[in-house]
Amino acid sequence: MSPELVTEICVVGGGPAGAAIARQLALLGHQVCLVEKAAFPRAHIGESLPPSILPVLDLLDLRPVVESAGFCRPQSAFIRWSTHLPFEKPYEPEAGLLVDRGRFDQLLLEAAQTTGVTLLQPAAAGRPTTQGQNQWTLPVRTPEGKTTIKAQFLINATGKHSGFDRQVKHHAVTTLALYGYWHDTAFQPGESFVEAGANEWFWGAALPDGSFNAAVFLAAERYAAARPHQRTAWYRSLLAQAPLLKGCLEGHLSRSVQVCDASFYLAPDPIGPDWLKVGDAAFAIDPLSAQGVQMALLSALQGGIAAHTLLTQPAKTEAVCSFYRHKIQETVTRSKTAAAYFYAAQNIYPASPFWQQRSQPPAVSQPAQWPQNTRLFELSDRIRLSPSAQLITTPVIQNNAIELIPALYHPSLESPMAYLGDVEMAALLELVTPGQTILELVQQWRRQHDLSMCWQILQWCWGQDILVLAAALVPPTSLPTVPSQPQLL
Ligand SMILES: Cc1cc2nc3c(=O)[nH]c(=O)nc-3n(C[C@H](O)[C@H](O)[C@H](O)COP(=O)(O)OP(=O)(O)OC[C@H]3O[C@@H](n4cnc5c(N)ncnc54)[C@H](O)[C@@H]3O)c2cc1C
The missing domain is CATH 3.90.930 (Outer Surface Protein A; domain 3)
Structure with missing residues (x-):
């Protein structure tokens, strides 16, 4: 292992956001090194990708890579939310995707490598230090030993839970997800379900390999208060209350039940003159929208252009930072507003604190209500x-x-x-x-x-x-x- 690697841009994290921004910057002519701590394919939740991701994949020129992988293309999802009776919601204007995230993320990372990105994997980046603007040093640990990366520009794409930047993440409303992968169920690959519970909601999908991921989203306080010693038994008892998903209980769990944070999060600042954050490292949206990967890719697209401009036209630093902050804020506000709308539409169970807290739209300054001019005009006016x-x-x-x-x-x-x-x-x-x-x-x-x-x-x-x-x-x-x-x- 060479003791030092010098590069123009270092991207830490090789999930969808890191792979996409590394690829884009390499295509724009930059020298990019990407550091990913896990060996791929690695498991990751977030398998349901609605059709709205396809235009983003088009913009990144990644759609052919994803579409040729043979993932499931669901035409609809079954929803039990506003009435007891479930309805089949068609995906529009075209089918969505149900992917194996291990494979999906690997495909994007390989697409980055084909553009000349140097990949260190598995390699864990430690805390970065800076000796002045555009002078970053990162310690990196690999199975072969330790190395150091020196870079002019640093991109944090480490996701939500890495602790890479040691930033404490505060949540106004905290949500946890309990999820597990089931085998030998009657569900067919591509089928997906969303349903409301009394104080939780459920998501389930049959993945390309035939396994069924069933997730329960609930308030973190409830999980803490219940202190379920028997996490699996508790998870099973929750699923038993979900008419659409409970069929998975007839199969068997292939791995232990996982718990993870599924709360909304926004980093205090996503950009500086020689660094930026993309994807879940910058913000995490409510999984109810199933748009986390899409928004991570969109931020990579915008962040790539921001990084390129900062490196090639430093005089524009203020405008670039303002642009990127605005774009992240816009994404977060739209996602929060949409999620609040969906929570408010739940109409099966009474409005308990779980539902009420999540139905509050964000406080944003709205454009002024301006009366439309309905008067007809004359050419001579x-x-x-x-x-x-x-x-x-x-x-x-x-x-x-x-x-x-x-x-x-x-x-x-x-x-x-x-x-x-x-x-x-x-x-x-x-x-x-x-x-x-x-x-x-x-x-x-x-x-x-x-x-x-x-x-x-x-x-x-x-x-x-x-x-x-x-x-x-x-x-x-x-x-x-x-x-x-x-x-x-
Ligand atoms: C319960 C739950 C359900 C979800 N469901 C969906 C869904 O259905 N659809 C959807 O679109 N989104 C969903 N999401 C969100 C989605 O998973 C994320 O938004 C998406 O993975 C973000 O991509 P990313 O590249 O920013 O981060 P990640 O995919 O988390 O990638 C970060 C990468 O950084 C690496 N890394 C971390 N630290 C280091 C380090 N120090 N050195 C080197 N590498 C490092 C990690 O190994 C990882 O590979 C869900 C999220 C949750 C919590």
């Missing part, structure tokens, strides 16, 4: 940009880097809008001259876009009150103030 609309600079992804470009700010928008479809909004709105007619404006826009596109944008701007009548009087007190820092950026 004289218009101007609304006093509430402004063009501000915002970071966006362009050509695999983060660029600062002008975007439309309006209080009714969730965040500044740089593009409407493929159209750069600022380029069109900069052409608006106060007092010109709608016809004159459309004639100007026509030089850049076809008539139907100009028409769609005009209607959207009119309906959203971005373009208003030049004569419209807006009482000064009703004007909202534009925040100096755009919201959520």
Whole structure:
């Protein structure tokens, strides 16, 4: 084992997030070393991947690798949640995936290796130290001995439970998962189930190898209070209360029952000038959405572009960090809101504290309720940009880097809008001259876009009150103030 390995980027952790970001950065021309402590294939929970993961795999150019692996492609899942009667929920717009995570993660890691990523595996990275910006040192332990990695940029992709960064993870609401793999059940590979219990919920799926993973999600306090000496017996007694899943009790458990933390988590900060966190190391969402892998891959995609920009254009550090923080926050807020909505939809059992606590949507500042402009316009109407609309600079992804470009700010928008479809909004709105007619404006826009596109944008701007009548009087007190820092950026 060589005593020292020098690399530009060191990725610690070879799960979906680590493998995807390492591959992306190698494709962008960087020298990448990935350190993974487990020998693959290794077991990992998180086998159900809904169809919404497929566009993310497309963006990472990993879909062919995954689709050719022969994993199960479920068309639907059986849900018992809002009524006692289960219903079959079809996956749309196409089938999802039920994978063996050991194999899935190995495929992604192999895809990273084919792009030139140097892989140290099995190799456990110890606590990193820094001698100054872009000067990281990591001790690494391998079966052959100890080594040291020196890197300019450090990516933490160690998942949720590694303790690599020694950060204490605080949870407002703590959830535990008890799960086990069953054999010789009557379930067919690809079948999956979600069902509510009185103070817990259940998830089960028949995996490609024919085993059935049955998981119970419950409050950590309940598990602590019950102190089940006989964990397996307790787990079995919970499953016996789940009409859709309890068929697995006729089979036999192939491994001991596992307990793991399944709480929501958000790292205090996911990025700095020479480091970032991706996947579960940055945030963990409620497993009810079954989108943990998808969101880990999405953060790898965004994080890869952030790391590439930090390394190639350090002058943009502030904008890049703000962009990545915003993206992580956006993902977490959307996931929390969706999970709260699903918990609130549970309608079989009374709203016990378990259900109530998880039904609370996150407190976020909502875009202002802005009345839609329903008045029809005339081509001869004289218009101007609304006093509430402004063009501000915002970071966006362009050509695999983060660029600062002008975007439309309006209080009714969730965040500044740089593009409407493929159209750069600022380029069109900069052409608006106060007092010109709608016809004159459309004639100007026509030089850049076809008539139907100009028409769609005009209607959207009119309906959203971005373009208003030049004569419209807006009482000064009703004007909202534009925040100096755009919201959520
Ligand atoms: C109970 C439960 C059920 C879930 N169900 C689903 C589901 O159905 N669908 C879904 O999409 N998601 C699900 N998830 C979430 C999903 O499993 C995770 O979001 C996903 O695995 C995150 O990927 P990652 O690459 O960030 O981390 P991980 O997959 O955890 O990978 C981290 C890697 O880092 C390595 N590592 C850690 N420390 C070190 C170190 N010091 N040195 C070197 N290597 C290190 C580990 O060995 C590991 O391979 C579930 C989660 C839980 C808790």
